[in-house]
Structure formats: C-alpha cells, structure tokens
C-alpha cells in the first residue's frame with residue numbers, strides 16, 4: 001500500500017511564500033483566493049493558472065517516504081507558481097519571444113523566497129548546481145535568451161535558456177546592483193505595469209543596466225577566462241589572463 005499523501009507541508013510553504021512576495025513586491029496577492037490542486041499526471045510539473053495552481057501530485061504532496069531533495073523540489077515549485085501570480089499573471093508578456101521575462105524572474109524569485117523561508121537549506125547552492133550549470137551547458141549548443149518565436153512554434157519558448165540562463169543573468173544583476181536596489185526596480189516594474197503586458201524593452205527600462213543585460217541576453221555562449229601563473233616568487237606574482245568564447249570550445253572539455 002502506498003504511504004498516505006499529505007498537504008500540510010505544501011500549505012505551509014504556500015502561506016510563507018505569499019507573505020514573502022507581498023513584502024517583496026510591496027503589494028497584496030493580486031487575487032481574492034488562491035487554490036492549489038494536485039492531479040495524478042500532467043505534462044508540465046505545475047501550471048500557474050490565476051487563482052488555481054495545478055501541480056502533478058509528486059510536485060505538491062509529501063509522504064513519510066519523501067526525501068529532502070524532493071521537499072526542495074516541491075517548495076521551489078510552489079514558490080515558482082506563486083511568484084507567477086505577480087510576475088506572469090498580474091503582469092504578463094506580449095508574445096512568446098519574451099518568455100524569459102516571466103520564467104527567469106519566477107525562477108530567481110522562487111529561490112529568494114525559499115532562501116528566506118528555509119535559510120538553513122542554502123538554496124543558492126542548489127541554484128548554482130542546477131540552474132547556473134544548466135545555463136552553461138545549454139549555452140554550449142548555442143542560441144540566445146532572446147529568441148524570435150513564430151506562430152505555431154510556441155513550444156520553442158520553453159527552453160533552458162529562458163529559465164536557467166535568464167535567472168542566472170538576473171542573479172548577476174542583483175549582485176551588481178545590491179539586493180535592495182534590484183528589489184525596488186523589480187517592484188516598480190511589476191506594480192507600475194499591473195494588469196498589462198510587458199516586453200524585454202520594458203524590463204531594460206525599469207532595471208536599467210542595458211549594457212550589462214543585453215550582451216548576455218542577445219549573445220550565445222559565455223567567456224571562458226584562463227588565468228595562468230607565469231611567475232610567483234615570494235610576494236611577486238605575475239599572471240597572464242586570456243579570454244575566449246565557450247562557443248568555440250569543444251563540448252568534450254565541459255565538465
């Protein structure tokens with residue numbers, strides 16, 4: 001007999017995430033109520049329908065046999081879908097070409113929320129090992145975050161670059177601006193555009209830092225920087241720095 005599935009953990013995570021996002025965005029959950037529904041099977045792990053989040057049961061419910069890594073997955077999935085109530089639903093995108101806007105933000109925001117709710121989980125270690133690593137890996141095969149999506153090809157918008165590389169770029173920007181400045185600009189972007197759609201240009205306008213964001217969004221690959229010690233005698237260190245594009249680097253050299 002299968003162990004009984006329990007919704008208490010999901011409920012706790014959902015309530016804590018709503019509180020976190022209300023504080024983060026400085027605005028109330030843009031809905032009168034929010035239901036979380038577990039279904040036996042669905043193609044995606046979860047879906048952020050306004051007011052009705054639908055999850056594959058394994059992405060929402062725990063049992064006595066649920067292991068820690070599965071709990072992390074559940075907590076992040078819930079946080080992701082709740083983040084979408086602001087970033088994705090209240091503020092949406094005009095067309096699939098801007099998919100990264102909602103998915104990269106939701107991916108970063110899910111980690112910010114869980115980091116606050118469960119600080120001892122060190123969730124950004126998970127971010128680097130899962131999302132940043134996926135971003136590096138996907139970058140090897142080319143393609144940029146900004147991608148024209150033709151009608152009928154909407155499925156192409158759901159790619160690791162929209163989620164993982166986009167979120168990694170945003171985390172980089174947060175580190176550059178500082179958490180408070182970054183949050184204030186994200187807050188303005190969401191609250192000023194509530195009920196409307198936004199584009200990549202709107203994001204750049206609100207966040208600023210066009211010169212930081214655009215090369216990472218438009219270009220494929222990333223720089224591989226090699227630092228070589230030429231000479232090191234006591235306090236005298238001479239190094240040589242070189243840089244090349246990951247796109248020109250053999251995939252067999254990636255670990």
Ligand SMILES: [Zn+2]
Pocket residue numbers: 080084102103106
């Ligand atoms: Zn999403």
